[in-house]
Amino acid sequence: MIVEIRTAPFDPWQELSRRTPDAGGRCGATAVFVGTMRDFNEGVSVREMFLEHYPGMTEKHLETIVEEAVARWELLDALIVHRVGQIRPDETIVLVAAWAAHRAEAFAAARYLIEELKSRAPFWKKESLPQGERWVAKNTPAG
Numbered sequence: 001m002i003v004e005i006r007t008a009p010f011d012p013w014q015e016l017s018r019r020t021p022d023a024g025g026r027c028g029a030t031a032v033f034v035g036t037m038r039d040f041n042e043g044v045s046v047r048e049m050f051l052e053h054y055p056g057m058t059e060k061h062l063e064t065i066v067e068e069a070v071a072r073w074e075l076l077d078a079l080i081v082h083r084v085g086q087i088r089p090d091e092t093i094v095l096v097a098a099w100a101a102h103r104a105e106a107f108a109a110a111r112y113l114i115e116e117l118k119s120r121a122p123f124w125k126k127e128s129l130p131q132g133e134r135w136v137a138k139n140t141p142a143g
Contacts, residue, residue, distance in 0.1 A: 036091060
C-alpha cells in the first residue's frame with residue numbers, strides 16, 4: 001500500500017505501470033480514479049490553484065484511509081498519489097487505485113478512497129481567478 005504527496009506534475013498512467021502488484025495471478029480487477037484540475041469552479045473561471053497540506057499529518061490521514069479500505073475489502077494493493085503546490089488546468093491532482101481479485105471490491109474500495117480523501121484529508125485550496133484569489137470552502141459533492 002503506497003501513499004505519496006508530490007510537488008511536481010506526474011503521469012498517472014506511468015505511475016500505474018510501475019506499481020501494478022505482483023499478486024501471483026490473484027488480481028482480477030484494478031479500479032482507478034484520476035482527478036485533474038478544471039478551469040472552472042462554482043461557475044467561475046479558474047486560472048490555477050495552489051494546494052496546501054500539512055506535511056506528515058496529511059500523509060498520516062491518507063494512510064489511515066487506505067488502512068480502512070484494506071480492512072473493509074479484500075484488496076491486494078492500493079495507491080494514492082496526490083499533488084500539492086501550484087497546479088494548472090488539465091494537470092493531474094490525484095491518482096487512486098485499488099487492486100483486488102474481483103471488480104466489486106476494487107470499485108468499492110477506489111470510490112471509498114477518493115471520497116474519504118476529499119472529505120477528510122487536510123488539504124487547503126486557493127484558486128486564482130480573473131478577479132483575484134479565493135480559498136475554497138468545500139469540495140465539489142460526489143454526485
